[in-house]
Amino acid sequence: MSTIRQLIKKAIPAVIPQRLFLDHGTPGLHSDGHQDTSPTSKQRPTVNVSFTFDDGPHPEYTPRLLEVLNHYHQRGTFFVIGEKAQQHPELIERILDEGHEIGNHTFSHSEPSETSNRHFLEEIKQTDQLLNQITGRTPDLVRPPKGKLTVRKMLGLWLQRRTVVLWDTDPRDYLMTDRTDITDWCQQFHPQEGNICLMHDNHPYAIEAVKQLSERQDIHIRSHIVSHWLAHKSYQSIINQQVVT
Numbered sequence: 686m687s688t689i690r691q692l693i694k695k696a697i698p699a700v701i702p703q704r705l706f707l708d709h710g711t712p713g714l715h716s717d718g719h720q721d722t723s724p725t726s727k728q729r730p731t732v733n734v735s736f737t738f739d740d741g742p743h744p745e746y747t748p749r750l751l752e753v754l755n756h757y758h759q760r761g762t763f764f765v766i767g768e769k770a771q772q773h774p775e776l777i778e779r780i781l782d783e784g785h786e787i788g789n790h791t792f793s794h795s796e797p798s799e800t801s802n803r804h805f806l807e808e809i810k811q812t813d814q815l816l817n818q819i820t821g822r823t824p825d826l827v828r829p830p831k832g833k834l835t836v837r838k839m840l841g842l843w844l845q846r847r848t849v850v851l852w853d854t855d856p857r858d859y860l861m862t863d864r865t866d867i868t869d870w871c872q873q874f875h876p877q878e879g880n881i882c883l884m885h886d887n888h889p890y891a892i893e894a895v896k897q898l899s900e901r902q903d904i905h906i907r908s909h910i911v912s913h914w915l916a917h918k919s920y921q922s923i924i925n926q927q928v929v930t
């Protein structure tokens with residue numbers, strides 16, 4: 686990436702409202718009713734973050750991940766691919782039923798550089814319609830494949846008043862080949878308040894990451910759904926009713 690593009694990418698979160706673009710959460714907005722009940726949390730400083738999981742749902746890994754999240758009282762946001770949601774609608778319902786959140790990650794995860802603006806927005810719409818059929822709701826949150834957007838794709842989403850969600854923490858779990866890779870990452874990770882962590886529930890290591898991060902002895906890492914960080918929750922609920930029926 687060129688220096689100018691890197692500067693633009695860094696500048697966007699500083700000038701765009703969080704309800705339109707989010708790559709980290711702003712501390713101080715903790716009101717989603719997520720009560721921590723882990724017995725050791727009082728003995729450790731708490732850092733509030735968001736675990737996010739892309740590219741599912743997956744018939745094997747997503748249920749195992751949900752079990753681990755629930756065991757540790759953690760909540761996550763799942764950016765699902767439409768064609769996988771179509772194959773496993775029961776997992777979409779389970780994600781929501783268990784207190785997590787769904788975001789739109791396009792229908793086929795087509796390569797951004799080979800996908801026109803129009804086709805990208807059609808995939809978003811197609812996934813919206815599918816998720817609406819399954820859940821009765823349309824997600825506010827959108828994460829583009831690989832986090833890549835053109836200006837026109839971003840404007841297209843903003844015209845729909847969607848929230849574009851990227852991340853500021855990436856363990857690159859999709860490249861890992863051994864359990865020691867994720868163990869090393871979890872041990873060296875120094876979480877900051879509001880971190881949005883990118884993981885993948887079509888790979889096995891997110892499950893281990895949630896387990897190990899939740900068991901850290903030096904710090905209590907508490908994961909919230911991404912919408913936890915959005916100041917305008919009433920706005921979000923209004924948009925739910927407006928986008929695609």
Ligand SMILES: [Zn+2]
Binds near residue numbers: 830
């Ligand atoms: Zn993806």
